[in-house]
Structures are given as C-alpha cells and as structure tokens.
Amino acid sequence: MTVALWFVLIGSLLIMIGLRSSLLKRYHLTPTLVYLAVGVALGPTVFGAFHFNPLKQAHFLQVLAEVAVLVSLFIAGMKMPVSFHWREWHVPVRLAFVSMTISVALTAVFGYYVLALPLGAAILLGGILAPTDPVLATEVQVRHAGDKDPLRFTLTSEAGMNDGSAFPFVMLGLALISAPASFELLGTWVLKDVLWSTLSALVVGLVMGRLLAQIAHKQRFLESEGPLLDDFLGLGLIGVVYGICLVLDAWGFLAVFVAAISLRQSELRLAGENASDHNADAVSEYPDDTARPKPQLNPQVSQGSLLFKEPLERLSELVLVLLLGGMLFVNSWSFRAVGLALFLFVIVRPVSVFLGLLGSGTPFRLQMLVGWFGVRGIGSIYYLMFAIVFGLPEELSVEFIHITLVVIVLSIIIHGMTARPMILKWWP
DSSP states (O other): OOHHHHHHHHHHHHHHHHTTOHHHHHTTOOHHHHHHHHHHHHSTTTTOSOOOOTTTTHHHHHHHHHHHHHHHHHHHHHTOOSOSOHHHHHHHHIIIIIIHHHHHHHHHHHHHHTSOOOHHHHHHHHHHHSSOOTTTOGGGSOOSTTOOOHHHHHHHHHHHHHHHHTHHHHHHHHHHHHSOOOHHHHHHIIIIIIIIHHHHHHHHHHHHHHHHHHHHHHIIIIIOOSOOOHHHHHHHHHHHHHHHHHHHTOOHHHHHHHHHHHHHHHHHHHHHHHHHHHHHHTTTTOOSGGGSOOOOOOOHHHHHHHHHHHHHHHHHHHHHHHHHHHHOOGGGOOHHHHHHHHHIIIIIHHHHHHHHTTTSOOOHHHHHHHHHOOOOOHHHHHHHHHHHHHTOOHHHHHHHHHHHHHHHHHHHHHHHHHHHHHHHHHOO
16 A cells, blocks of 8 residues: 555544544444454455564564553543542452453463463463453543543553553563573562562652652742643653663553553642632632632643543554554464454453452442453553564464454454443443
8 A cells, every 4th residue: 555545544534533423333333443444454354455564563563552552551540530549449459460360370271271382472372461451442441530430440440550460471471481480480570570560660650640740730830931731741751650660670551550640649639739728818808708719620731631642542543453454364363363362251351350359349240341341452462562572482473463463353343342232231
C-alpha cells in the first residue's frame, strides 16, 4: 500500500468512528473490532495488501506498544475515582497480584504438559498472556473520573496494575530459558524482580505524582504567571517516572499508573485545601452564604492531560490493531494456539479470579463478569516483543508470535462482541 492509501484508510476509519455510526451500536461492534477486520482483510490473510514482520521489526513494535501502554495506563490512573484505601482497592490488588500469579501458573502448566514447551518458555508464555489490557477494553473501562461503577473500576484498576505485575514472570521465564533452575536464580528473582522492582515502582509513582501536583499548584495559585501547559506536564510525568524506573530496574508500567492516581488525588486534596482557605477568607466579605462564590475542585493537570492523551490512546489503538492484522497469516491458526486461547478464556481467567477473590466478600455477579472480561491485547504484544529483543530463540519466537496473535484476535472478537450485551443483561 502506498502512503497516500494509508492516509485515506486511517482518515476514513477515524471519521467513521468519530461519527459513532448507528450500525456499530446496532450490532454491538467496538471500534477495535472494526480496526481488526480492516487489518485482517488488508493483511496476508485475505488480500495481502501489506505484511508486517514482527521478527524483523521487533524493536519498533516494542517501542510502539510501550508508548501505547504507558499512555493508556496514565489515562486509566487519572480516571480512578478513589484514592489509595485498602477498602476500595483490595479486590483489584488481589486480582492484579494473586489472580495474576495463578493465571501464569495455570498457563505454564498447559504450556509445559500440553504444548510440550520447556519450563522457562512455558512460564514466559504465561507472563506474556496473563495481563489484561487497558487499551482494548474500552467497553468495560472507567469512562470518566467520576465513574464509580464497581465493575468498570475493578477491571480498569486491575489492568492498570497487572501490566506491571506480569513483568517478574516474564523475567523469570527468560532467565530459566538461558540457565537451569537453582535456588540462587530464584532467590535473586524474588529479591530483585519481585520485591525491589515492585516496591520501588510504587514509591516512585507515589512521590513523583504528588510532587508534580504540588509544583503545579504553587506555580498556578501562588505565582500566577499565566496558564500552564497541562498536557505537557502529563507527558513529562510519564517520561520522568518511566525513565527513573528504567534506571532503578523498577517496573515502569506500574509506576506510571500509580503516578497518575497520585497526581489526581493530590490535586483534589490541594484544591480542597485551597477552597477551604478561600471560604475562610471570604466570610467577612460575603456574610450571606448565598452570595459567596463557590470555589471548584479542579485538578487541572489531570483534566488537561486527558484532553490530549485520550485521542492519542485511540490513535495508537487503531495503528496497533491494523498492524496486528498485518502480522496474522492463515497458518497462525493452529490447534495449539486456538486451544490455549479457549483454555485461557474459559478455564484460566474464571478460576484465577475465583481463587484470587476467595474470602473477599465480592458479590458473585461481579466475580462472574470480571472472570469473563479478561481482555488480552497491547500489553501482551509489548511483552512478546520485549522477549524477542531480549534474545528469545527464533523457533520459540515464531511459535509465540502465532499463539499471541491468535489469543489477542480471539479476545478482541469474543470479548468485544459479548461486552455490551452481557453488561446490559447482567449488570445494573
């Protein structure tokens, strides 16, 4: 395809989705499904108008997926309606860490015994396919900062955390592929990849998000030097947090998600303090409460960042899903790939959710829906490309590409077509 045709294609898709075609709503079609259909039709599966080779372009695709996931995680974090309290967060934390571990273990067992993969490769495959996706799960994602729907909050916050909590298992799988299992290897993995990388990511995210909120607050309300570029501040926070985590060997995905939550909640707290001070100063000037101006709680960096980053997230979703169609061949559809995908959707996800939430008091209907909507997507592409760039053997790389693509495509189709009907029927 020529550059001109690509411009026309992407522009037409953006216009169609922007107009919110009634045809899409009538047949419960998501934008991702449309992008996928176009990508598969133009790719080597049907017309062969273009072909994207993930082996040769692994580094480029890794960076593209990395940026898409970072932006999506930041957006998800800024939409979180509650601050860090165990009462509100215990369910998604269980899902992101306990259910994640169970999911990796079950997938690794399937890979080891059914697919006859080496132990390290089986664990690596589990790490690649375990995280749910904040990019493609638009139908079940928190829609705005005030959306406190339990299902949307649970799925979005889980996806925001497990893109980071999957990384230790990816590193463990890669380590076991290159070296035999030993107590020394496992001890190093626990201390470095689990404890240090996770805890340092949480600290970096919390501190940097709060720090930016305080700097922006002082700049805006004390110095009054004019409007701030809130979208740049948000992008800058992503870059600084992720860069610090790369230096510290911390999990940057988790840190960026936490930083976004910390930024928004800190802005809300600072705005509330400013409103209280304003009310105290205004008592003498406005003795009548009805005449007193009502200050607004306005987290401006968060809101300004959302205006810019949400379109960026949608554009990155479009590009990546089109490329996904360009990577898919007819011979990608093997019994091994389809069987693993169905095992993930029907067995692994529901079982891991049920076991992870035992004793949590979570309503059964919520557990049932969360257990179904385990959307796989861009996060899995990133981890796959990371493993290939890291040095995954070519034979395993080719097989993992086919398996991962089939899992993601089936997830887009099955979860995309069932999301809206199931929510309308089973969720109030």
